Amino acid sequence: MAKIKGAVVIDKERCKGCEVCVVTCPTQTLALAVEVNSKGYHFSYAAFPETCIGCANCAVVCPDGVITVYKVKVG
Amino acid sequence: MEKELRLMKGNEAIAEAAIRAGADGYFGYPITPQSEILEYLMEANPETTTGMVVLQAESEVAAINMVYGGAACGKKVMTSSSSPGISLKQEGITYIAGAELPCLIVNVVRGGPGLGTIQPAQSDYFQATKGGGHGDYHLLVLAPSSVQEMADFVELSFDLAFKYRNPVMILSDGAIGQMMEKVWLKPQKKRSEEILPWATTGKPASRERNIITSLDLDSERQEKFNLKLIAKYREMEEKEVRYEEFMTDDAEYLFVAYGTSARLCQKALQLARAEGIKAGLLRPITLFPYPKKRLNELADRVKGMLAVEMSAGQMVEDVMLSVNGKTRVSHYGRMGGMIPTPEEVVENLKTFIKG
Amino acid sequence: MAEVTFNDIIKPENLAYTKSKLMTNNVMHYCPGCGHGTAHQVLAEVLEEEDLQSRTVGITPVGCSVLMYNYIDVDFQEAAHGRAPALATAVKRLMPDKFVFTYQGDGDLAAIGTAETIHTCNRGENILMLFINNGIYGMTGGQMAPTTLDGMKSSTSPYGRNIATMGSPIKMADIVALLPGTCYVTRQSVNTAGGVRKLKRALKKAVQYQNEKRGTCFIEVVSNCPSGWKMTPVESNKWMEENMFPFYPLGDIKVPSEK
Structure with missing residues (x-):
C-alpha cells in the first residue's frame, strides 16, 4: 500500500512560537524548540520528522505563514 | 445638454x-x-x-x-x-x-x-x-x-x-x-x-499596490508628511487667492464681506457713497487661502476696515491678521438667522468712522 | 527501495502547502497565535486562487487589523473607526466590476460602526463584510467590546461583564441575517485546520455571490485574543471553543436560494 511521507520547512526566524501548529498536528511531529530565535521566541520545529504525513494542518493554522509543507507517495 | x-x-x-x-x-x-x-x-x-x-x-x-x-x-x-x-x-x-x-x-x-x-x-x-x-x-x-x-x-x-x-x-x-x-x-x-495612478482601482501587475490611508506610526515620516x-x-x-473689489480705488473705508454679506455690502456701499462716505468693498472669494496680501496693501490706503458677517465676528480675525495693525479694524454682524440691512450696515460704518 | 530523505521530499513538485503569493513578506505585527494572521492568509489564498488581485479593493478598519494593507498585496483604503462599509458602498457603486471587501473587528463593526453595518447590509450592497469577533478591544489593550461574553473580564469590565449594567453581548451575524439585503451570512473560525478550510469555502462562495450581484455577504470569524484574554494562544483557543462557540455557534445562518 502506498504511504504518504511529508516534510515541513519552518522559517524559524519568523515563527512566534504560538504553538498552535504543535497542538494541531495529528501525528505529534512538531514541538517548540528549547532554544529561541533572534526575537526570543521558542520556535516550532519537526521534533519527529519521520512521522509527518504532509497533511499541512500545521501550515493552514499558522497565523504567520511560516510553514511550508511537502509530501510524496512512497512504497 | x-x-x-x-x-x-x-x-x-x-x-x-x-x-x-x-x-x-x-x-x-x-x-x-x-x-x-x-x-x-x-x-x-x-x-x-x-x-x-x-x-x-x-x-x-x-x-x-x-x-x-x-x-x-x-x-x-x-x-x-x-x-x-x-x-x-x-x-x-x-x-x-x-x-x-x-x-x-x-x-x-x-x-x-x-x-x-x-x-x-x-x-x-x-x-x-x-x-x-x-x-x-x-x-x-x-x-x-x-x-x-x-x-x-x-x-x-x-x-x-x-x-x-x-x-x-x-x-x-x-x-x-x-x-x-x-x-x-x-x-x-x-x-x-x-x-x-494613485487611486485604488485594483492592483495591476504594472504597479505596486495603492494604499489610501491617513495613518503613519513613524513620527519622522509623519512630520515630513505634515510639512x-x-x-x-x-x-x-x-496661486489660488481669489477676491473681488468694488470701488476700492479711492476708498477711505473698506467693507470686507463674503457671500450674502458681500451682496448687501454692495448696496451699503452705494448708500454710503450717496452720503459722501468714500466706501469700498473687498469680497474674498476664497476664504482659505485668504486674500491677506491684498488687504495688507489696501491697509496702507484706507482709514479703516469693517468686516460685515452674519456671525459674532469670525472672519474679522483674518482681516486683523492681514493688516497686522496697519489700520483700524472692526466688525458688524447679526446672528440667529438675522440678515443685516444695508441701512444698518451704513449706520454701523458711521459709528466706526467716528471711532 | 532506498530510504526517502528529507531533501528528496522538499522539492517544488512535492509542494503541499505554502503561503499565498499575495501575502507580502512583511512580518505581521499581531501577537503570537492571533487569529487575524490566519484569517488574512485564507483571504489572500482565495484572492489568489480566484485571480482577483487586479480587481480587488479592500477596506481596513481601526483596530488591530488597521495595518492589514501591509500584508496582502492588493489595493487598500484605510477607513475611520467603524466606517469601512460606507467606503465600500461608494467603491462598489462607482466601480461595480471590482471585488470589494471590508475587514473589521467587533468594536469597529458592532459598536461604533453599527449604523454603517446595518444600513450597508440593508441596502444589500454587493460587497463582502469580513467580521473578526474576538470579544474584546485588542489594539487599545483589552477593553470590553459589544461582543464580550456575559461575565467575561476585560480591562473595562474588571469584575466581569454585568449584563444588568453593561448590556448583553450582541450577535451581529444573526441581526444582519434578518435584513433582506444580505444573501449569505455565516459564522466560521480559524483555530483548527478544518475551521480554516471551511472559512475558505465560505469566502469562495462570497466571491461567487458578489460576482452574481446577489447582495451583501457577511462572514463572521469567531477568533481569539490571547493577549487581551491573558492566556497562551493554545489556552485561548480552548477557552474560545468552550465559551465563545456555545454563544456564537459556528455554521451558516443564511444561505441564498439556488438560482
Missing part, C-alpha cells in the same frame, strides 16, 4: 452643475436648508444619463465616508449638508485631508450653535477655514455670493481638489441656497474615464 439659461435656487444650481461637471457620485443626507440638492439629484436621476451615482446615506457620517471611499478611487465625488451635518462630517473630512483625497463638500450654513436655526448664517467660518476637525490641515474654501457662482464653483472646486489632492468646500448659506436667480449652466461634460501638507497650503496661498 447645451449651455442653458435657467431660473433656479442656489441649491438646485449646485446639483445641476454637478451633473454637468461630470461628477461621478453624490452622497448626502437631508438637512434644511440644503435638502434640495439631494432631492434635485434624485429626481434628475443622472445614473441613467451620465452614470453619476446618487445615494441617500443613513447619516452625514456615512455620507462623508462614502465620499472618502469614492475619492480614494480617484472619482469626482461630493457631499452637501448644513452646519449641524457638517459638524458630523468633520471626522471624515480630516481623514480625507489626511489621506490627500480630492472631493467637494458643500456647506449651506445655518445659524448655531447646536440645532440653532434653519435660517442663514455665516457662523461656520472658523470651522471651514481653520480645519474643522483634528490635526493640522486646511480645506480650500470658496464662498459664492450668487446662484451663478453656486453653479460655477462646482467645476472649479473639482478642478482645484484634483490639482492639489485636497478637499474643497463651498461655503454658502441658507440665503444663497434658497434664493432663485437666473443662472447660465455650462454644457454637459463627459465623466472622466482616466484611471489615476508636505503645509507646503501644499502655502502653494495655494501663492
